[in-house]
Amino acid sequence: MNKNKTSSSSKRHDSCEGSSSDQRGTSIEVKVEDGKLYYDKKWYHRGQQIYYEGKEVGTKNSGLICTISSSEIWIKRTSDSNKIRIYITQLQKGKITIRRRSA
Numbered sequence: 783m784n785k786n787k788t789s790s791s792s793k794r795h796d797s798c799e800g801s802s803s804d805q806r807g808t809s810i811e812v813k814v815e816d817g818k819l820y821y822d823k824k825w826y827h828r829g830q831q832i833y834y835e836g837k838e839v840g841t842k843n844s845g846l847i848c849t850i851s852s853s854e855i856w857i858k859r860t861s862d863s864n865k866i867r868i869y870i871t872q873l874q875k876g877k878i879t880i881r882r883r884s885a
Contacts, residue, residue, distance in 0.1 A: 810873065824882065826880070827847065828850055831846055832845060832880045832883050834857060834880045836877050839878060844860045846860065848865060853869060
C-alpha cells in the first residue's frame with residue numbers, strides 16, 4: 783500500500799520536472815509573419831544567407847533560406863545545393879540554431 787503512494791508521488795515529481803524542462807526548451811521565441819521568420823530577436827527572410835547547426839544537421843553549415851511556412855523552413859545548402867527542411871518546433875526547442883551570415 784505504501785508503494786502505491788510512493789510511486790504516485792514520484793510520478794507527480796517526474797511530471798513537474800518534465801514540464802520545467804519543456805519550458806526551458808521553448809525559451810526561444812519563434813514566429814512566422816508575412817513570409818518572414820522571427821527567431822532569437824532577429825527577422826529572417828527568403829533569400830537570406832544563414833549558418834545553421836545542430837545534432838540533426840551537423841555543425842555550422844551554410845545555406846540560403848528558400849521557403850518559410852508556418853510549420854517549417856527550407857534551406858538550400860551552399861556546399862551541394864541540396865535542400866533540407868527545418869521544422870519551427872526544432873528551432874523553438876533549440877535542437878537546431880540559425881544565425882545570419884555576412885554576404
